[in-house]
Amino acid sequence: MQVSRTTLALVLAHALVARADDAAVTERAGDSADPLDLRLTLSSFLYRESGADAPALVDQGAPVENASPVRRYFGDLRIELSGEGLSLDARVRQTTSRRFQSGAGAGGEYDVRTASFQLGGERRALVLGRQYLDGLGGSKLDGLAFRQRLGRPLTATVFAGAFPVPGSRSLDTDYPELRMEDGTEGRRLIPIAAGLGLGVTTGGYHGDLGAAAVYVPQEAPMATAEERSRVIVAATGFYRAGTRAELHHFVLADIAGGSGAALSNGNVGATLHVTADVQLTGSVHHTSTDVLQIAARNALEDPDPSAIGIVQNNIAVLRVARDAARAGASVAMARRRFELSLSGGLHRRPEVAVELADGTGAVAFPEQRTADATLSLLDRRSLGGTRLAVSGTLTQPLRAGAPGLARGTALRASASRGFAQDRAQVEVDAMAGRFRTIGERGACTDSLDPLACYSASTTTLAQAGVLVTWRASREWLLLADVHLGYRTTDSTTLAGALAWPAVHTLSGYVRAQWRFR
Numbered sequence: 001m002q003v004s005r006t007t008l009a010l011v012l013a014h015a016l017v018a019r020a021d022d023a024a025v026t027e028r029a030g031d032s033a034d035p036l037d038l039r040l041t042l043s044s045f046l047y048r049e050s051g052a053d054a055p056a057l058v059d060q061g062a063p064v065e066n067a068s069p070v071r072r073y074f075g076d077l078r079i080e081l082s083g084e085g086l087s088l089d090a091r092v093r094q095t096t097s098r099r100f101q102s103g104a105g106a107g108g109e110y111d112v113r114t115a116s117f118q119l120g121g122e123r124r125a126l127v128l129g130r131q132y133l134d135g136l137g138g139s140k141l142d143g144l145a146f147r148q149r150l151g152r153p154l155t156a157t158v159f160a161g162a163f164p165v166p167g168s169r170s171l172d173t174d175y176p177e178l179r180m181e182d183g184t185e186g187r188r189l190i191p192i193a194a195g196l197g198l199g200v201t202t203g204g205y206h207g208d209l210g211a212a213a214v215y216v217p218q219e220a221p222m223a224t225a226e227e228r229s230r231v232i233v234a235a236t237g238f239y240r241a242g243t244r245a246e247l248h249h250f251v252l253a254d255i256a257g258g259s260g261a262a263l264s265n266g267n268v269g270a271t272l273h274v275t276a277d278v279q280l281t282g283s284v285h286h287t288s289t290d291v292l293q294i295a296a297r298n299a300l301e302d303p304d305p306s307a308i309g310i311v312q313n314n315i316a317v318l319r320v321a322r323d324a325a326r327a328g329a330s331v332a333m334a335r336r337r338f339e340l341s342l343s344g345g346l347h348r349r350p351e352v353a354v355e356l357a358d359g360t361g362a363v364a365f366p367e368q369r370t371a372d373a374t375l376s377l378l379d380r381r382s383l384g385g386t387r388l389a390v391s392g393t394l395t396q397p398l399r400a401g402a403p404g405l406a407r408g409t410a411l412r413a414s415a416s417r418g419f420a421q422d423r424a425q426v427e428v429d430a431m432a433g434r435f436r437t438i439g440e441r442g443a444c445t446d447s448l449d450p451l452a453c454y455s456a457s458t459t460t461l462a463q464a465g466v467l468v469t470w471r472a473s474r475e476w477l478l479l480a481d482v483h484l485g486y487r488t489t490d491s492t493t494l495a496g497a498l499a500w501p502a503v504h505t506l507s508g509y510v511r512a513q514w515r516f517r
Contacts, residue, residue, distance in 0.1 A: 035083045035084055036081075036082075036083035036084070036516065036517070037080075037081070037082045037083055037515075037516075037517045038079075038080070038081050038083075038515065038516040038517070039078075039079070039080040039081075039513060039514070039515045039516075040077075040078070040079055040513070040514045040515075041076075041077070041078040041079075041080075041511060041512070041513045041514075042075075042076070042077055042511065042512050042513075043075070043076040043077075043078070043509065043510065043511040044073070044074070044075050044076070044509070044510050044511075045072070045073060045074055045076075045507075045508070045509045046071075046072070046073045046506070046507065046508045046509075047070075047071075047072040047073070047505070047506070047507045047508075048070075048071050048072070048505070048506050049067035049068045049070075049503050049504070049505050049506075050067050050503070050504050050506075051066045051067035051501050051502055051503035051504060052066065052501040052502075053065055053066055053501070054066045054498065054500050054501060055498070057498075066500055066501050066503060067503045067504075073095070074093050074094060074095040075093070075094050076091060076092070076093045076094075077091070077092050077093075078090070078091040078092075079091075085117050085118040085119065086116075086117055086118075087114050087115070087116045087117075087118070087131075088114065088115050089112075089113040089114040089115075090111065090112045090113065090115065091109070091110075091111040091112075091113070092108065092109070092110055092111075093108060093109040093111070094108045095108060095109075108170075109169050109170040110170050110171045110172065111169050111170055111171070112130055112171060113130070113132075113140075114129075114130055114131055114132065115129045115130045116128060116129035116130060116131045117129055120147075122149070123148075123149045124147070124148050124149065125146075125147045126144060126145075126146050126147075127144065127145045127146075127147070128143075128144050129142070130142050131145060133145065133157070133159060133197060133210065133212075134197070134199065134208045134210075134236070135157050135159075135195075135196075135197020135198065135199065135208045135209065135210030135234065136159075136195065136197060136210045136211075136212050136232065136234045137210075137232075137234035137236065137250065137251075137252040137265070139163075139166075139212070139232070139234070140163075140164050141159060141161045141162070141163060141193060142161050142162040142163075142164065143159065143160050143161010143162060143193075144159065144160060144161060145157055145158070145159035146158045146159070153200050153201055153202050154198065154199070154200060155198070155199040155200075155201070156196070156197070156198055156199075157196065157197035157198070157199070157210070158195075158196055158197075159193075159194065159195060159196075159197070159212075160192075160193070160194035160195075161192070161193065161194075162175070162190055162191065162192055162193070163191040163192065163193035163214050165189070165191075166290050167290075175188050175189055175190050176188070176189050177189070178218060178220050187218050187219075188218075189216060189218060189220070190216075190217075190218065191214050191215065191216045192214070192215055192216075192217065193212050193213065193214045193215075194212065194213060195210060195211050195212025195213060195232075196210060196211060196212075197209065197210035198210065204239060204240045204241065204242075205237065205238070205239045205240075206237065206238050207235070207236060207237030207238070207239075208234070208235070208236050208237070209234070209235045210233070210234050210235075211231070211232065211233045211234075212231070212232050213229070213230070213231050213232075214229065214230040214231070214232065214257070215228065215229050215230075216228040216229070226257060227257075229256070229257050230254060230256070230257035231254065231255050231256040231257055232252070232253070232254060232255070233251075233252075233253055233255055234251060234252045234253075235249070235250075235251045236249065236250045236251075237249050243273060244272065244273050245270065245271065245272050245273070246270065246271045247268075247269070247270050248267075248268070248269050248270075249266075249267065249268040249269075250265065250266065250267050250268075251263070251265075251266045252264045252265040252266070252290065253266070262288060262319060263286055263288060263321075264287075264288050264289065264290040265286070265287055265288065265290060266285070266286045267283060267284065267285040267286070268283065268284055269281070269282060269283030269284070270282055270283070276332075277331060277332040277333070277336065278329070278330075278331055278332075279329070279330045280327075280328070280329050281326075281327065281328045281329075281343075282325075282326065282327045282328075283325070283326050283327075284323075284324070284325045284326075285322075285323065285324045285325075285326075286321060286322070286323050287321065287322050287323075287324075288319055288320070288321040288322075289318075289319045289320060289321075318352060318354065320349070320352055321349070321350060322347065322348070322349050323347070323348045323349075324345055324346065324347045324348070325345065325346045326343065326344070326345040326346075327343065327344060327345075328341060328342065328343030328344070329341070329342055329343075330342075336380070337379065337380055337381050338377065338378065338379055338380075339377070339378040339380070340376075340377055340378075341374075341375070341376045341377075341378070342373070342374070342375050342376075343373070343374050344371065344372060344373040344374070345371065345372050345373075346369070346370075346371050346398075347368075347369065347370045347371070347372070348367070348368070348369050349367065349368045349369075350367050351364055351365065351366055351367045352364070352365045353365075366399070367399060368397075368399060368405060369397070369398040369399045370395060370396065370397050370398060370405065371395070371396050371398055372393060372394065372395045372396070373393070373394050374391055374392065374393045374394075375391065375392055376389065376390065376391035376392075377389070377390050377391070382415075384417065385417060385418070386415050386416070386417045387415065387416045387417065388413075388414070388415050389412075389413070389414045389415075390411075390412070390413045390414075391411070391412050391413075392409070392410070392411050392412075393408075393409070393410045393411075393412075394408070394409055395407065395408040395409075395410075395435075397438050405437070405438055406435040406436055406437050406438065406459075407435070407436050407438055408433060408434065408435035408436070409433060409434050409435075410431060410432070410433035411431065411432050411433070412429065412430070412431040413429065413430055413431075414427055414428065414429035414430075415427070415428050415429075416428075420470075423470065423471045423472075424468070424469065424470040424471070425467075425468070425469040425470075426466065426467070426468050426469075427466065427467045427468075428464075428465075428466050429464070429465060429466075429467075430462070430463070430464040430465075431462065431463050431464075432460075432461070432462040432463075433460070433461050433462075434458070434459070434460045434461075435458070435459045435461075436457075436458045436459075437456045437457050437458070456491065456492045457489055457490065457491035457492070458489070458490050458491075459487065459488070459489045460487070460488050460489075461485065461486065461487040461488075462485065462486045462487075463483055463484065463485040463486070463505075464483065464484060465481065465482055465483030465484060465507075466481070466482060467479070467480070467481045468480045468481075475514050475515055475516060476512070476513070476514055476515075477511075477512075477513040477515070478511070478512055478513075479509075479510070479511045479513075480508075480509075480510055480511075481507075481508065481509045481510075482506075482507070482508045482509075483505075483506075483507050483508075484504070484505070484506060485504065485505035485506075485507075486502060486503075486504055486505075487502065487503045487504075487505070488500065488501075488502045488503075
């Protein structure tokens with residue numbers, strides 16, 4: 001649905017801005033004994049680019065559009081309600097009808113994150129409706145979950161219901177219609193899921209372990225039995241060893257189904273408090289594709305009704321993983337007024353092979369490896385009570401000759417201060433960066449090798465803006481954020497050297513949140 005001009009005007013006029021889409025309101029504990037908690041949040045976002053067109057790449061050709069033609073904006077209304085066993089979190093987002101305006105597809109999004117009711121208490125409870133399962137890595141379920149405390153540290157959960165498509169952000173894409181071989185829409189895809197979970201809570205540890213089987217009962221064209229099923233396991237945990245160390249982990253993996261056995265998401269990390277003023281951190285992350293194979297294929301295949309059984313695109317689902325390891329150290333000085341921090345990371349994306357449509361071979365995108373390092377200094381009590389922070393980041397590719405990698409430098413500075421007894425907060429920040437593609441690329445010597453046709457470029461950019469947060473009263477939280485940016489690029493392409501005209505960017509986000517508690 002396309003948003004009307006009146007609706008958009010109301011959103012832009014009455015909502016004041018935030019930087020994060022899910023910013024929460026923090027209340028002092030014990031403000032009210034009323035069990036009802038209600039939040040209404042109205043947000044609006046705007047992003048646009050402007051800049052002159054670049055010269056034509058060929059003689060007497062058309063100028064090349066330099067700035068993005070996309071004008072990204074939306075209005076978003078969210079309600080969060082909890083109390084007396086009821087939990088509701090729903091959102092309506094209105095955009096233009098253009099596909100790039102929405103996360104789940106064109107037009108509006110009608111997202112119900114939770115809509116559940118709990119019967120029972122802490123020892124034994126039955127939860128009905130849409131809910132997130134802690135024992136399954138936060139997966140969403142439309143059904144029921146029965147929770148039983150087995151003893152002081154253990155709680156068991158049994159759950160069953162419908163399983164919305166992972167990644168969906170709207171009711172009309174939670175259960176998509178199956179695409180038939182003749183191009184028509186078939187029955188709706190409604191996977192069902194059932195499983196078990198076990199939670200452990202002690203004085204220093206909290207964790208969850210769970211497993212579930214997902215099955216699609218609907219007959220799907222050209223779908224194998226493996227594509228119609230999936231078995232998932234998940235484990236999360238947090239452990240605090242006194243005041244010296246904290247450990248955490250998260251694992252979400254497929255052990256059977258259309259995607260085979262694979263780790264979708266996993267991380268493990270530790271924080272060590274060497275002294276009161278010295279802290280060390282480390283973590284390892286693995287991220288891969290989390291997808292129900294049959295749903296992804298249904299969304300990508302697009303048969304031509306006039307040519308039954310012939311697919312008119314060559315899009316395929318590939319499971320691409322990324323690995324990262326990070327470590328950092330921070331030292332507080334001068335009674336914790338200053339803090340000096342150093343952190344670094346290693347990133348890896350393995351080689352990816354894409355099969356050619358004619359089945360004659362594959363194009364292999366080589367492995368990519370990069371490293372980054374960040375040095376930052378924080379002054380918590382600078383002149384006039386201002387909080388100052390400066391940081392610099394270096395990014396360096398580790399694999400010579402890999403296409404698309406860039407060496408980069410970024411600098412950032414920010415200053416923030418509270419006003420009106422800290423009910424208002426103003427933060428001003430600025431950043432500048434420069435990124436250069438490693439390795440010069442000449443003319444394509446082999447048109448069958450797409451990796452030989454990469455251009456080389458150097459991009460310089462800068463951005464500055466302000467974020468204002470104001471708690472107008474106990475019920476109202478108002479935020480506003482606006483940033484202006486500047487970007488220039490010099491590139492070497494098949495047509496030779498090209499200096500692209502400067503591009504200017506504008507982004508703004510406004511939010512107003514009302515809370516009753």
